[in-house]
Amino acid sequence: MIDIEQQLRDAAQDLPSDAPPVTERAAEEGLLDVAYSSVDSPLGPLVVAATPKGLVRVSYTEFRGEDDVLEDLARRVSPRVLEAPAKLDRVRRELDEYFDGGREDFDIPIDWSYLAGFTREVLRATAAIPFGDVSTYAGVAEAAGSPRAVRAAGNALGANPMPVIVPCHRVLRTGGALGGYTGGLERKEFLLRLEGRLL
Amino acid sequence: MSVNLPPFQALLEEHRTDVYRFLVATAGSAEADDAFQETWIAALRAYPKLRRAGNLRAWLFRIAQNKSIDAHRARGRRPVPVAGVPEGGTSDGVAEAGGEEELWERVRRLPQKQRTAVYCRSVLGMPYEELAALLESSEDAARRNVHEGLKRLREELTDD
Numbered sequence A: 001m002i003d004i005e006q007q008l009r010d011a012a013q014d015l016p017s018d019a020p021p022v023t024e025r026a027a028e029e030g031l032l033d034v035a036y037s038s039v040d041s042p043l044g045p046l047v048v049a050a051t052p053k054g055l056v057r058v059s060y061t062e063f064r065g066e067d068d069v070l071e072d073l074a075r076r077v078s079p080r081v082l083e084a085p086a087k088l089d090r091v092r093r094e095l096d097e098y099f100d101g102g103r104e105d106f107d108i109p110i111d112w113s114y115l116a117g118f119t120r121e122v123l124r125a126t127a128a129i130p131f132g133d134v135s136t137y138a139g140v141a142e143a144a145g146s147p148r149a150v151r152a153a154g155n156a157l158g159a160n161p162m163p164v165i166v167p168c169h170r171v172l173r174t175g176g177a178l179g180g181y182t183g184g185l186e187r188k189e190f191l192l193r194l195e196g197r198l199l
Numbered sequence B: 001m002s003v004n005l006p007p008f009q010a011l012l013e014e015h016r017t018d019v020y021r022f023l024v025a026t027a028g029s030a031e032a033d034d035a036f037q038e039t040w041i042a043a044l045r046a047y048p049k050l051r052r053a054g055n056l057r058a059w060l061f062r063i064a065q066n067k068s069i070d071a072h073r074a075r076g077r078r079p080v081p082v083a084g085v086p087e088g089g090t091s092d093g094v095a096e097a098g099g100e101e102e103l104w105e106r107v108r109r110l111p112q113k114q115r116t117a118v119y120c121r122s123v124l125g126m127p128y129e130e131l132a133a134l135l136e137s138s139e140d141a142a143r144r145n146v147h148e149g150l151k152r153l154r155e156e157l158t159d160d
Helices: A004-013 A023-028 A066-076 A085-099 A117-127 A137-143 A150-158 A185-194 B008-027 B029-049 B056-077 B094-108 B112-123 B128-135 B139-159
Strands: A034-039 A046-051 A054-060 A081-083
Touching (some): A004 B094, A004 B112, A004 B139, A023 A081, A023 B029, A034 A066, A034 A085, A046 A066, A046 A085, A066 A081, A066 B008, A081 B008, A117 A150, B008 B056, B008 B094, B008 B112, B056 B112, B056 B128, B094 B112, B094 B139, B112 B128, B112 B139
Parallel strands (some): A034 A081
Antiparallel strands (some): A034 A046, A046 A054
16 A cells, blocks of 8 residues: 555655745735844844834843844734844944944934833933943933932833943943943943943 | 734744645645745734734644635636646656656645645644644544545555
């Protein structure tokens, strides 16, 4: 008797596997809610993600795994998450220029809509701290409209979903101590050194 | 929002090749590329509205099956090219690749549910419970579709 199932399995191994891409078509049809890509940097690999409105995430892959970041985006933004490096070319270019010392300000749009309330205010205030300058937790709390919410400001910065681009590394403790940093203090030091704030 | 759906990219990576091969096998290589894109675009469109994150493969292959049926119909309206060796061939040589294409042609001539059932069970090893969800039928009916489809293929091949 013919083992037809085995024949089918063997034949299936020889079927082509070069399926056409779907991401471009998804974007054309307005179905690419979150585009992401990995980007190399002197601070190690990053995952960057954007909606059609702007950037929503920059994450140190060594600090938090890519799968974890993508699951979080699927939960918070939309499960329509697809790898689409071309959609992040501009972010990649601006980051490269920044790390090469050729750029002080980022021009890419940021999508703030997935951040709420005080967190959003704190991060917006942080985004306004210029290159080469620094502020304090108390300073950004005040700039965000709640001068006494220093601890809450610290929490908001600790949850910054777009480090480097939203420069939470420019926020130090009152008195000049470095404070904390998502991604590790050595990264904060690296960035402050790059901006001429540390030797 | 009640369900935690995985990022769509994970679904695409896990099932891309299986879906593509299913479409080549059941709809033909000339139709597979379009049917493949149609499948994933339809899946992406419906994805955020899913109420359960279980059985995503069955859901996905149900969409693929529908696109395969569409492609099949379109193909039926066109003069069918002589069944040939798929582009690229195989390492086993032309003769065997031709034999395999002949086998898939036979699969394509099965009734639609048998076509899906035979492929998903024999090639993908899909459990009957999942296959039943895919076919929107009972497990018994899924089992019968596999059985009938395989029986017919076996008879045809024995007759040759």
